Amino acid sequence: MSAPVESGSNEMTRPAGPERVDENFIVECIYNAVMEHRLAPSTKLSELKLCDTFGVGRMRVRRALLLLSNQGIVDLETNRGAFVASPSPAEANEVFEARTLLESSIARHVVADIRPGDLAMLRQHISLESVARDNNKGVDLIRLSGEFHVKLAQASGNTILWRVVRELVTRSSLIVGLFGASNHMVCPENEHSNILAAIECGEPDDAEAMMIEHLNRIRGGLNFSAPKPQEGDLAEILGLT
Amino acid sequence: MSAPVESGSNEMTRPAGPERVDENFIVECIYNAVMEHRLAPSTKLSELKLCDTFGVGRMRVRRALLLLSNQGIVDLETNRGAFVASPSPAEANEVFEARTLLESSIARHVVADIRPGDLAMLRQHISLESVARDNNKGVDLIRLSGEFHVKLAQASGNTILWRVVRELVTRSSLIVGLFGASNHMVCPENEHSNILAAIECGEPDDAEAMMIEHLNRIRGGLNFSAPKPQEGDLAEILGLT
């Protein structure tokens, strides 16, 4: 069910081969970079730089960008290139509206048939969040906060819901980067823990209500006033030395 | 909010020009063909035939197929080409699980803030379904039955929900084509009408319950036993004389 990373070198024939890179790998990398706020909205994604970074041809990069644009993570402007999406306030509201509808139902339904293994996984995840928070690992915390929602959707056991939530969480990362008042305010500690507690106690109403409240709090923390563009080197941003 | 068909000949300079065709147009055509059961699961989508059909280069076709595969409408097999997706029973259950979760919430929430224009639109749509049913227009009825769900999602005013539901309804069309016992059994007349009535009367609980029941009925009408492959000419199937 989890995303296959496909690092499998099929045979032992290649000692340390360049490990075939396909579109999905590029998409994953950009997903992660956005989730960790390393890629800011409106950042230009030059084809050439991406080619160098991943060591692939232009075709692969182009296909990856097409997929990303189809998911609202990237904007493709004709003859101008690809840019990390910069959601408008209207789009931001749509994203959180959709997330509220989806994730509240997921939180409700997951109570009935969650597997013990998934519960343990979520508990461990929350502890990771705590560690990151205590150690002031801002970047890690941002990523983990988003990933909690993705993993909860994953625990629903439905691949479709998982993919949609992942897309929306990633877009939310862009939105928070643009309109988030304080970066520390994303997903307060106890809220994830409370949601999970309600699930463990078998209280679907509580779980649903807490999820709605939680998402409303995040949304309420946005102020649609100041865009803050920033720039950086693509190669290092994507973490491929 | 509706999908722009982009048939706009920007200037009067071109009398009946070939009207620039982009990926989305091809995607739309295949979407429609699947919705109307003209494209059966496992049908080979040859690049060359698609190029001839739409009068475009291979690149465009390839990009369209990539987008379709990303949405589960098409399967891409390396070095073998593209095929209309043939959902497994497991995938079918996932689709209907996701639809139930999504569409029941949509039915519930749309009660509060649906616009009068959308209500009228849905009413008219149901009357179109009736006409198609009375006149034994099987193909039309199949398409309209699916479109009702899409238009209801559209009435939610949320582009994201609309797109996801549209994707799932299209996949459902493949599923019903594969596992549907009787083709006449898709979306009985009164059910859509009852759902809409509940919405009009301002009864969110009823609307939600009816939607769940409705989807469960469709799902219950599937029997996972017999695949029925069929073949046809792509050009005529896609309706481009």
Next chain:
DNA sequence: AATCCATATATTGTCAACAATTATTGTTAA
């Protein structure tokens, strides 16, 4: 007749060169 294998054909995957557009730089004039 059926099966297996080799050849030939067709289709897909990939790459590199070219065309079209945009961004940048440098120059000139107000």
Next chain:
DNA sequence: TTAACAATAATTGTTGACAATATATGGATT
């Protein structure tokens, strides 16, 4: 100094050819 303009450079969009793979054809053998 700033603004407008021209020429250059850089980037994207598109096309076509070539390589790799899979499919189809045909003949030989059991």
